[in-house]
Amino acid sequence: MMHEGELALSDHQAVALIIGRFPRYRGHSIRRLKTPGTVNAIFRVGESATARFPLQPADQSTGETALLREAQAMEEFRSASAFPGPRPLGVAAPTAGYPTAWSLQSWLPGDCPSPRSHESSDLFAEDLATLISSLREHPVKGRRFSGSGRGGVLRDHDDWMQECLRRSEGVLDVPRLRRLWERFRELPAGGADVMSHQDLIPANLLVDGERLSGVLDTGGFGPADPALDLVSAWHLLDAPRRQLLRERLDVGDAEWERGAGWAFQQAMGLVWYYRESNPVMSCLGRCTVGRLSGRQMGG
Incomplete structure (x- = not known):
């Protein structure tokens, strides 16, 4: 298990829960997907849907409310994005069979890239820039970042980063990385928030050949630091392709550093x-x- 207190869910339990809540899928193939995801156990439901069961328990009322809020964000993402995202199909309330609310959404075809698989593709970098640009252009409607995760102010994460540095002793070059964090934590806050996916990692993107074909985990779509979606440059691209993306988005030095x-x-x-x-x-x-530790500031 990846998390303390992680919920156990057998394939048999999942099938029973899915058919019980969505009986139209009775007789359809239902199978667990092996993914690197860290938040949900994911099951392919027939040819057109996926069920997502949170791995960690949540309060009965707030868990369901959160998933309904995610469904709204998914629909808004679909209206904003230049690339398709899943469509919410329903939310299941907690039951004796599973103590946390879970959800059903549409299936998107495609493969997830790896951190290196598309790093030297101009086409892929251009598609990432198109995606980020389309999200930024969507109206914020007066909203502001209101969460406690990534997307607000970097220095607010200092306690977490100190723990990460301590836990990385003997695994990474901690003295060098500590100096890098000291530079990042002093960066000034960004300007007005823009609409952001908020978690553009390889596991949340789909590709068809060299091209971006879809975006997953869109329930976090919302306002955040304009630099936040630039994490994709560091997770997925080599230096020349990062520069291509930066130029396409016309990103200045301060914003680029916050993205890093x-x-x-x-x-x-x-x-x-x-x-x-x-x-x-x-x-x-x-x-x-x-990638981050091997670069020059601004590169």
Whole structure:
């Protein structure tokens, strides 16, 4: 298991829950998908849907409310994005069979890239820029970032980063990375928030050949630091393709540095936390940290 207190769910239980809540799928193939995801157990339901069961328990009322809010964000994402995202199909309330609300959404075809698979593709970098640009252009409607995760102010994450640095002793070059964080945490806050996917990692993107074909995990779509979606440059692209994306989006120095800071904040947690339980995510963290620590400021 990846998390303390993680919920157990057998394939048999999942099938019973899915058919019980959505009986139209009785007789359809239902199978667990092996993904590097860290938040949900995901099941393919027939040819057109996926069920997502949260791995960690939530309060009965707030859990269902959160999923309904995610469904609204998914619909808004679909109206904003230049690339398709899943369509929400329903939310299931907690039951004796599973103590946390879960959801059903449409299936999108495609393969997830790896951190290196598309790093030298101009077409892929251009598609990422098109995606981010389309999200930024969607009206914020007076909303502001209101969460506690990535997307607000970098220095608010100092306690977490100190823990990550401590936990990474003997695994990464901590003295060098500590100096890097000291630079990032002093960066000034960004300007007005823009609409953002908020988690553009490889596992949340789909590709068809060299081209971006879809976007997953869109329930977090909302206002955030304009630099936040730039983490994708560090998770997925080499230096020339990062520069291509930066030029396409016309990103200035301060915003580019904050994007690097958000990528660093995310990657440092991935390396040690998932070192044993999820090697794919841990390797993503190592790859991103390597890109960040090997660059020059502004590059």
